[in-house]
Each structure stands twice: as C-alpha cells, then as structure tokens.
Amino acid sequence: MTGRAGPVRAAVVGGAGYIGGELVRLLLGHPRVELATVTSRRLAGRRVSTTHPNLRGLTELTFTAPEDLGRHDVLLLATEHGLAMGAMRGLLDLADTVVDLSADFRLRDPAVFAAYYGGPHAAPDLLAEFVTGLPELHRKRLRDADRISVPGCMATAAILALHPLADAGLLGAGEVTVDGRTGSSGSGSAPSAANVHAERSGALRVFAPTAHRHQAEITQAVGVPARMTATGVEAVRGVQVLCRVPLADGVDEAATRAVYRRYYRDEPFVRVVAARRGTYRLPEPKILAGSNFCDVGFAVDPHGGWALLVAALDNLVKGGAGNAVQCLNVRFGWPERLGLEFPGLHPA
Structure with a gap:
C-alpha cells in the first residue's frame, strides 16, 4: 500500500513486560507513530517509566487498565501466551490493525496448536486470518494485512537460517535439528524459582530437551521436519541457533x-556472516543487543553431506x-x- 501520511495512533496491550517495554521504547522514537496508550492491569495508574527505567524523561505515559483501552489505529499485543486468543474478538473491534506478539496465532492448524500448547485453541476460526509477521518471507502479504502474528524469537532465527536452502531445494532428505540458546530475558519478567540469579548464573540449563514449541513454527514455515532443543545461557539478551x-x-x-547472498542481498535486517577470519566469524548475539538485525551464517562440512x-x-x-x-x-x-536504525554496540 502507499505510505500513510499522518501519524498512526497506537496502543501497547500488556506493556509491563520486557517485550512490552521494547515496544514502548521503539514506538516512542518512531516518527510516524503516536503511542497513546500502554496497558497493564496490575500497574494501572503508575508511570510507565517506573517499570521501564530506561524511558525516564522520554514519556509521561501511565499504565491504563485494559478495560479502559478505547479505540486506536493499531494494537500491539504483548500479553502472556493464552490471553490474546480469548480476548481477540473484542480487541479486533478496537483497531483496524492488530499485531500479536504472543504465541496464540502463530500456528495455522488447531490440532498442531493443541499438541504443542496442551489444549484447544479458543478461537480456531481466526487462525487462518493472521499473516506471519516475518517480512523476509511474507512482505507482499503484510502490505495489506490487518491481523499479524509475530513469530517466536528462536523460531525467527531458525527460519531465517533454514529458509534459503530449503526454498532453493538444496536440503537433503530427512529432519533438521535446531539447537537454540537464549538469554534470561527470553523467560519474561515474571519471577520464577528457576530464573533467580543464584540458579541462573553460571548455568547452561537445557530447559526444553525435546519438542520445544518453536519447533512447530519452524516446520510450518520452512516445510521440512525439525527437531528442536533449547538451552538457557548466562546472558540477558540474545538468541543463537x-x-x-x-x-x-x-x-x-x-x-x-x-544462495544466502541471493536471498538476503536486499534485506535491510538480515546479514550473511560466514567469514574465514576475524573475531566474529559466525553470528554472535552479543553484538546485536538492541538492534533489529538477524545475522545468518553457515559452515559446510568439507567431506560433504x-x-x-x-x-x-x-x-x-x-x-x-x-x-x-x-x-x-x-x-x-x-x-x-524507520525507527529501527540502532546498529547495536561493540564492545558490549
């Protein structure tokens, strides 16, 4: 579609968590967006900058109770998994465009959703209406999409790594395996016994040895069977697969x-990193903190196969x-x- 001239009035629903805070940070700096509302049931009436202290002096917004949300041009949902699907019909009445960052509308098959999330979907008839929010694969559909589901973090990394070879027909027969590593912020801001510093520090905790939920997203997107494990590492931000x-x-x-150069040469946020020398020869999440880049790379066995x-x-x-x-x-x-120009830091 053609570029919209005036500002888009947006709300972040579920803005108290880490993803919600990043949405607020990015939208406050976006020249075409007016961030009007940030919701939190638990923190209604409190300053947003109290929960997200990096935003001090940048906004006077306070958290709004979800029932007082009102109408906006765009809703961005950063709610806990399981909440959006139950509330979606009402939310669709409050905005022309809805972007869901939870897991609720990532999978298209209700049976696959039930198998990976332990129960039936609350709005299975809406699943097919959501476009996967990954521009590198779905840019044409996103230009007219009013219901967008952003994929999971490790799923995004794995899909962008696998897609070029799969789409070009260069993968051999059989499953692919995905070994995901993630920092502590991937577990969200809610406290849990497994994520306190005394337990997390120094640990390499395999928290999903089989059947991680992102596995289904990868298989759906790439079209090849995938098996995935996930490990928590001693970092705050960052994913590597x-x-x-x-x-x-x-x-x-x-x-x-x-193949990688052809697929990603015109992509603004995917870089091919497969160097023969240097400190960072393959993708490293440490230098990507705060940026919207995904670096992809490869190492081919010299013996083939x-x-x-x-x-x-x-x-x-x-x-x-x-x-x-x-x-x-x-x-x-x-x-x-636009609004995503920050390149990351080095050293960090």
Whole structure:
C-alpha cells in the first residue's frame, strides 16, 4: 500500500513486560507513530517509566487498565501466551490493525496448536486470518494485512537460517535439528524459582530437551521436519541457533554462500556472516543487543553431506518488538528501517 501520511495512533496491550517495554521504547522514537496508550492491569495508574527505567524523561505515559483501552489505529499485543486468543474478538473491534506478539496465532492448524500448547485453541476460526509477521518471507502479504502474528524469537532465527536452502531445494532428505540458546530475558519478567540469579548464573540449563514449541513454527514455515532443543545461557539478551542440516548431492560451500547472498542481498535486517577470519566469524548475539538485525551464517562440512547453519538476534527486538515495528512499516508503506536504525554496540 502507499505510505500513510499522518501519524498512526497506537496502543501497547500488556506493556509491563520486557517485550512490552521494547515496544514502548521503539514506538516512542518512531516518527510516524503516536503511542497513546500502554496497558497493564496490575500497574494501572503508575508511570510507565517506573517499570521501564530506561524511558525516564522520554514519556509521561501511565499504565491504563485494559478495560479502559478505547479505540486506536493499531494494537500491539504483548500479553502472556493464552490471553490474546480469548480476548481477540473484542480487541479486533478496537483497531483496524492488530499485531500479536504472543504465541496464540502463530500456528495455522488447531490440532498442531493443541499438541504443542496442551489444549484447544479458543478461537480456531481466526487462525487462518493472521499473516506471519516475518517480512523476509511474507512482505507482499503484510502490505495489506490487518491481523499479524509475530513469530517466536528462536523460531525467527531458525527460519531465517533454514529458509534459503530449503526454498532453493538444496536440503537433503530427512529432519533438521535446531539447537537454540537464549538469554534470561527470553523467560519474561515474571519471577520464577528457576530464573533467580543464584540458579541462573553460571548455568547452561537445557530447559526444553525435546519438542520445544518453536519447533512447530519452524516446520510450518520452512516445510521440512525439525527437531528442536533449547538451552538457557548466562546472558540477558540474545538468541543463537545452530541448525544441523543434510545437504542435497553436490551442494558445497560455494553453492551455499551463493544462495544466502541471493536471498538476503536486499534485506535491510538480515546479514550473511560466514567469514574465514576475524573475531566474529559466525553470528554472535552479543553484538546485536538492541538492534533489529538477524545475522545468518553457515559452515559446510568439507567431506560433504551436511552443514551447520547459525543465526543470531536480540530476542526482544528482531525476535519480538523490532520485528513487530518492521511489520508496521511494511503494512503502512513506510521505509522499512524507520525507527529501527540502532546498529547495536561493540564492545558490549
């Protein structure tokens, strides 16, 4: 669609968590968005900057109770998994465009959702109406989409790593395996015994040895069967995935590099990182903190037959809030980098 001239009036629903805070931060700096409302049932009436102290002096907004939300042009939902699907019919009456960052509308098949989330979907008839919020794969559909579901952080990284080879027909027969590593912010801001500093510090905790929920998203998006594990590492932000894949006969390092360059040469937020020298030869999440980049890379076994694909991103930005803002930019015909120019820090 053509670019919208006037500001878009937006609300963040569920703004007290880490993803909600990143949405607020990005939207406050977005030149085409007026952030009008941030909701939280628990913190209604309190300053947003009290919960998100990096925003001190940048906003006078206070949290609004969800029942007082009112109508906006855009709603961005950063609610806990399971809440959006029950409330979605009412929320669709409050905005022309809804962007959901929870897991509730990521899967298209109600049976697959039930298998991975332990129960039936509350609004299965709405699943097919949501477009996956990943511009690199669905940019054309997002230009007219009013219901957008942002994929999970490790799913985003794995999909962007796997998609070029899968789409080009360069993967061999069989499953791919995805080994995901994530920092503590991926568990959200709600306290739990497993995430206190004394338990998390120094630990490499395999919290999903089999059947991680993002596994279903990866299989749905890429079209190849995937098996996924996930490990919590000693970092606050960041996701790195290692994807071990079989290669079709004759696929070597040169063919792999050529495919990645072709698929991502015009993408504003995906960089191919597969260097033969330097400190960061393959994607590293540490240097991506705060940025909307996803770096993807690869290492092809010199004996042939398989490759290791690597992707890294900030789980709260390209893995969440930044990806949502990128989808808004596509939806409203704005430059895709708008409000997302921060390149990350080095050293960090």
